[in-house]
Amino acid sequence: MNALTLAAADTPFIDSGNTAWVLAAAALVLFMTPGLALFYGGMVRTKSVLNMMMMSFISMGTVGTVWILWGYSEAFGPDVGGGLIGNPFTHFGLKGVLDAIYGFVPATKTAAAAGGIPGPAFVAFQVVFAIIAVALVSGAIADRAKFTAWTVFTVVWATLVYFPAAHWVFAFSGYAAQTGGWIANKAGGMFLGGAGAYDFAGGTAIHINAGAAGLALALVLGKRIGFAKEPMRPHNLTLVMIGAGILWFGWFGFNAGSALGAGAQAAGVWVNTLAATCTAMLGWLLVEKLRDGHFTSLGAASGIVAGLVAITPACATVSPIGALIVGLAAGAGCALAVGLKFRFGFDDSLDVVGVHLVGGLIGTLLIGLLATKGSPTGAAGLTVNEGLFYGGGLSQLGAQALGAFSVLIFSFVVTYLIGLAIHKTMGFRVDEADEAQGVDLSEHAETAYDLSGLSGGRFGSGSAVTTTASAKTKEGAPA
Amino acid sequence: MKLVTAIIKPHQLDEVKEALEAYGISGMTVSEVSGYGRQRGHSEVYRGAEYTVDFVPKVRVEVLVDDIDATSVADVILKAAQTGRIGDGKIWTVPVDDVVRVRTGERGVDAL
Numbered sequence: 090m091n092a093l094t095l096a097a098a099d100t101p102f103i104d105s106g107n108t109a110w111v112l113a114a115a116a117l118v119l120f121m122t123p124g125l126a127l128f129y130g131g132m133v134r135t136k137s138v139l140n141m142m143m144m145s146f147i148s149m150g151t152v153g154t155v156w157i158l159w160g161y162s163e164a165f166g167p168d169v170g171g172g173l174i175g176n177p178f179t180h181f182g183l184k185g186v187l188d189a190i191y192g193f194v195p196a197t198k199t200a201a202a203a204g205g206i207p208g209p210a211f212v213a214f215q216v217v218f219a220i221i222a223v224a225l226v227s228g229a230i231a232d233r234a235k236f237t238a239w240t241v242f243t244v245v246w247a248t249l250v251y252f253p254a255a256h257w258v259f260a261f262s263g264y265a266a267q268t269g270g271w272i273a274n275k276a277g278g279m280f281l282g283g284a285g286a287y288d289f290a291g292g293t294a295i296h297i298n299a300g301a302a303g304l305a306l307a308l309v310l311g312k313r314i315g316f317a318k319e320p321m322r323p324h325n326l327t328l329v330m331i332g333a334g335i336l337w338f339g340w341f342g343f344n345a346g347s348a349l350g351a352g353a354q355a356a357g358v359w360v361n362t363l364a365a366t367c368t369a370m371l372g373w374l375l376v377e378k379l380r381d382g383h384f385t386s387l388g389a390a391s392g393i394v395a396g397l398v399a400i401t402p403a404c405a406t407v408s409p410i411g412a413l414i415v416g417l418a419a420g421a422g423c424a425l426a427v428g429l430k431f432r433f434g435f436d437d438s439l440d441v442v443g444v445h446l447v448g449g450l451i452g453t454l455l456i457g458l459l460a461t462k463g464s465p466t467g468a469a470g471l472t473v474n475e476g477l478f479y480g481g482g483l484s485q486l487g488a489q490a491l492g493a494f495s496v497l498i499f500s501f502v503v504t505y506l507i508g509l510a511i512h513k514t515m516g517f518r519v520d521e522a523d524e525a526q527g528v529d530l531s532e533h534a535e536t537a538y539d540l541s542g543l544s545g546g547r548f549g550s551g552s553a554v555t556t557t558a559s560a561k562t563k564e565g566a567p568a
Numbered sequence: 569m570k571l572v573t574a575i576i577k578p579h580q581l582d583e584v585k586e587a588l589e590a591y592g593i594s595g596m597t598v599s600e601v602s603g604y605g606r607q608r609g610h611s612e613v614y615r616g617a618e619y620t621v622d623f624v625p626k627v628r629v630e631v632l633v634d635d636i637d638a639t640s641v642a643d644v645i646l647k648a649a650q651t652g653r654i655g656d657g658k659i660w661t662v663p664v665d666d667v668v669r670v671r672t673g674e675r676g677v678d679a680l
Contacts, residue, residue, distance in 0.1 A: 424615075
């Protein structure tokens with residue numbers, strides 16, 4: 090019914106080393122989402138840090154659930170036509186996946202898949218991508234979204250935007266799916282002839298996708314009260330630094346885990362991931378020093394993330410020198426791009442567009458210039474279409490651009506419609522008073538810190554009584 | 569009686585406290601405040617966006633003294649709080665009609 094049966098004909102076996110690495114990588118990637126919560130949480134003001142963190146955490150709850158129900162099947166089930174989407178019913182509830190074995194080197198007509206990983210390991214690895222892709226979008230609508238609306242959005246967006254995009258990019262024919270997605274597969278009778286774009290770990294499916302979605306939602310919700318007039322400085326840069334560190338740590342699972350095996354490709358990808366992140370941090374800081382006069386900690390943290398974003402699609406198809414270039418371009422490029430929101434007047438609160446969309450585009454497009462046989466993929470003995478700088482001509486750049494801009498436009502349009510539908514029905518934005526007071530209190534009835542000493546009830550025996558009384562009323566209500 | 573109020577730099581507090589104790593002042597009230605004077609605040613840069621922070625943290629020291637001590641106490645604070653750099657603060661003195669010690673009910677100079 091899918092790749093597993095292709096492999097089954099040639100007696101597949103489970104490779105314990107590959108399996109161990111993929112399971113460990115999946116756990117690393119899951120850790121990125123709480124890391125993102127810290128990264129984003131530190132960047133907002135004191136009054137909305139819990140809401141910011143909860144928007145990431147809830148994605149683990151909702152996306153994890155729908156992934157098991159229909160998400161996996163939508164992304165990796167048999168294609169229902171044109172490489173656009175998998176059949177959500179084939180593997181509903183992970184039916185037929187638990188005892189499957191996925192070959193990490195694709196099975197071909199003449200050769201069996203090499204040592205494989207159990208189906209659930211692949212399911213686990215891919216769900217953590219879906220979770221963080223959704224959580225990334227929330228950075229664009231900090232401080233002002235209704236939590237219920239966001240929760241509904243996570244389910245709808247994952248279903249209508251992320252799972253299809255993941256199918257386009259990650260579902261290779263005869264690999265994890267019987268018939269895969271149109272961006273992943275090389276030319277050969279698929280939709281548009283198969284783009285054959287490289288996106289090793291999700292530069293288009295995750296970062297361009299989330300960045301375009303962030304832009305769409307920022308436009309639907311509108312600017313925060315006081316945007317570009319009042320200071321909205323990050324309330325805790327130490328959280329941001331911890332979050333960036335966790336993201337960097339987890340990203341090794343994200344990229345090197347995408348080799349789906351413990352081998353030469355994974356190791357090369359690991360090194361490229363490090364290389365690009367290093368130069369990206371330097372690139373961002375350099376721009377800041379020249380432009381603003383200081384090397385800032387927020388700049389270092391942002392540069393790290395920008396580099397990780399950009400190397401994500403490119404990590405397997407560029408050389409280590411190529412990775413240094415990708416990182417430098419992304420660090421400097423994103424540092425310049427984050428000012429765009431003030432110029433164009435949209436309030437992408439935490440720069441999802443400036444970092445993820447721009448970083449994703451830089452990495453995805455640079456593959457068209459820098460792809461080379463001297464890359465982890467080439468070293469692992471797999472074919473690489475070389476980029477322009479290596480004499481490969483313009484064709485790979487064209488494929489990269491086609492993949493990137495298709496995802497960008499698809500994500501922007503569909504997200505805008507989803508956002509608008511939620512905004513017109515249940516309302517996506519809290520009312521003005523709640524926004525001014527802070528969404529932590531209005532959406533969660535909590536505040537993150539007791540800094541004043543006056544709000545902790547030291548003078549508040551009266552208010553403590555009120556709290557108890559209203560809590561009782563609430564408890565009684567459902568009965 | 570007089571109330572001497574001084575707005576000083578937070579890190580000068582210990583010196584002011586010690587100087588006042590050496591002079592013989594037995595109590596004071598200290599609070600964390602923020603504000604700005606002629607120098608205004610400072611600017612911070614986040615991802616290229618520059619924010620001006622007007623209100624800088626200061627400490628307010630309040631001392632109740634007998635009339636004859638007022639000028640000297642202000643001088644003691646001045647000497648201890650002065651760094652010569654911008655943002656050193658202000659000291660002012662205002663008359664106080666009456667003072668009562670809550671524990672004993674003593675009034676006026678006896679309550680100081």
